[in-house]
Amino acid sequence: MMTVSTEIELRPVPGPRGLPLLGNLPAFGKDPLSFFSSLRDEYGDAVTWSLGSRPALFVAHPAHIAELMAEVEHTFEPGDVGWTFAKVCGESILRSRGAQWRRKRAMVQPTVRPKQVRGYATTMVECAQQRGNGWREGGRIDVGREMERITQRIVSRTLFGNDLGARADVLGESLSAIEWEMGAEVRSLRLFLPPWVPSAARRRLLAELAVVDEEVGRLVRTRRQAMDRGEEREREDLLSRLLAARDGQGQRLSSKEVRDEAVTLWIAGNGTSTTALTWTWYLLARNPGARTKLTAELQRVLGDRSPSFEDYESLTYTRQVIKESLRLYPPAWVIPLRAKAGARLGGHAIRAGDAVWCSQWVTHRDPRWFTDPLAFRPERWDGESTANTSWQTWFPFGTGPRTCVGARFAQVETALVLATLARRWHLEVDPGEVVPQAVQLLQPSTPVRATVRAAAPPST
Numbered sequence: 001m002m003t004v005s006t007e008i009e010l011r012p013v014p015g016p017r018g019l020p021l022l023g024n025l026p027a028f029g030k031d032p033l034s035f036f037s038s039l040r041d042e043y044g045d046a047v048t049w050s051l052g053s054r055p056a057l058f059v060a061h062p063a064h065i066a067e068l069m070a071e072v073e074h075t076f077e078p079g080d081v082g083w084t085f086a087k088v089c090g091e092s093i094l095r096s097r098g099a100q101w102r103r104k105r106a107m108v109q110p111t112v113r114p115k116q117v118r119g120y121a122t123t124m125v126e127c128a129q130q131r132g133n134g135w136r137e138g139g140r141i142d143v144g145r146e147m148e149r150i151t152q153r154i155v156s157r158t159l160f161g162n163d164l165g166a167r168a169d170v171l172g173e174s175l176s177a178i179e180w181e182m183g184a185e186v187r188s189l190r191l192f193l194p195p196w197v198p199s200a201a202r203r204r205l206l207a208e209l210a211v212v213d214e215e216v217g218r219l220v221r222t223r224r225q226a227m228d229r230g231e232e233r234e235r236e237d238l239l240s241r242l243l244a245a246r247d248g249q250g251q252r253l254s255s256k257e258v259r260d261e262a263v264t265l266w267i268a269g270n271g272t273s274t275t276a277l278t279w280t281w282y283l284l285a286r287n288p289g290a291r292t293k294l295t296a297e298l299q300r301v302l303g304d305r306s307p308s309f310e311d312y313e314s315l316t317y318t319r320q321v322i323k324e325s326l327r328l329y330p331p332a333w334v335i336p337l338r339a340k341a342g343a344r345l346g347g348h349a350i351r352a353g354d355a356v357w358c359s360q361w362v363t364h365r366d367p368r369w370f371t372d373p374l375a376f377r378p379e380r381w382d383g384e385s386t387a388n389t390s391w392q393t394w395f396p397f398g399t400g401p402r403t404c405v406g407a408r409f410a411q412v413e414t415a416l417v418l419a420t421l422a423r424r425w426h427l428e429v430d431p432g433e434v435v436p437q438a439v440q441l442l443q444p445s446t447p448v449r450a451t452v453r454a455a456a457p458p459s460t
């Protein structure tokens, strides 16, 4: 990978001329991926554009992205994310700012530290195994749907242990519907609808949310009461950890705050991992050389057994496959920020309230930082440990103070799920290109369908 120079001439910042009032909104709404790529290709690394009547700056150079992201919570803050998002996540870590955010971050982050993730690894493998046990040679599957079932089960069990029982699927279905509505809001630009408009989509969302609130509310109440009565020892799941967390003043999260964090962890962690795994299977099917190397590693490291957390570091190529998949198809494809105050970025003046956006999709596919950028080549990460990652050019989990709290969880989860399933099964994805669609996440625009084949003689 190439190194980055911070010396970039930025003035004057060019940009495309938009329509009166709408600015560049129509072009952005039609195809955001092409829109941002063309900004970089036609105008350069820092471009002014307009989001409706609001001026915005788009930065594509890794040096600016690093500078920008390091200043989040000081000079910049996450941009507005819409009515649906606010309803679903409440006042959680994802939606808080300033002191509130620091408090939440300090309480949520310890629940997904590497030590805790180590404890969740067994669940990750078991959930993948259970699903994979239902696959049959020659069977037809919708890869995205299968991955969703697995990640939902993982998030449900790591959050709530086995408390949900058979209700896990009911909650999962409601949360899937909610995630869909969140994506639809972005896709249709309902993002700009005033909060008081009672649209059909909003009524649908509130109905699903009522199911989620009832389920999660019941779990939080029951567990809290049991913990307060001393009938319940602290369990090894996220809910217990959230209930036990204390802030700097010794205060714990209220039941509503625990609900907000639990739903946020589900929403933030489920669709992202599902999407990452779905693209990974797609890429492996299109790149038989990489698949052969993956099979060889799985046979060498695991032989006839399923993986455990202890194998994670040894599964070097598996981790590179995931890393390369996150480069080409980053589930979070854009980071929309807003200047809290007047600022300078790479020498360019920004006014308070201006939007400043950067996109993983654009920077991850830039030939200046990645040779042959459109090729799926896990080998490009040879010799790079996760710790060595250049956060400026590869940032699927963001970077800076608000970087993804679940990054370690997600990396271990995707690698172990892939290893568990790929050891036994090969997914022969149907021919034809699957085009990505940039909604809330970078999703396949059509289902990724595959025929299941045995990768090696099944051992169980």
Ligand code: HEM
Binding pocket: 069, 093, 094, 105, 112, 264, 265, 268, 269, 270, 272, 273, 276, 330, 331, 332, 335, 396, 397, 398, 399, 400, 401, 402, 403, 404, 405, 406, 407, 409, 410
């Ligand atoms: C492949 C999977 C994932 C991807 C690509 C991803 C990506 C991201 C990105 C880009 C951000 C914003 C970072 C920034 O602004 O600098 C973020 C934030 C966040 N992610 Fe993830 N994420 C993934 C999985 C997870 C998982 C599994 C969890 C929970 C277990 C999670 C929880 C969160 C939370 C709570 C935040 C908000 C952090 C804050 O605002 O302080 N994510 N994630």
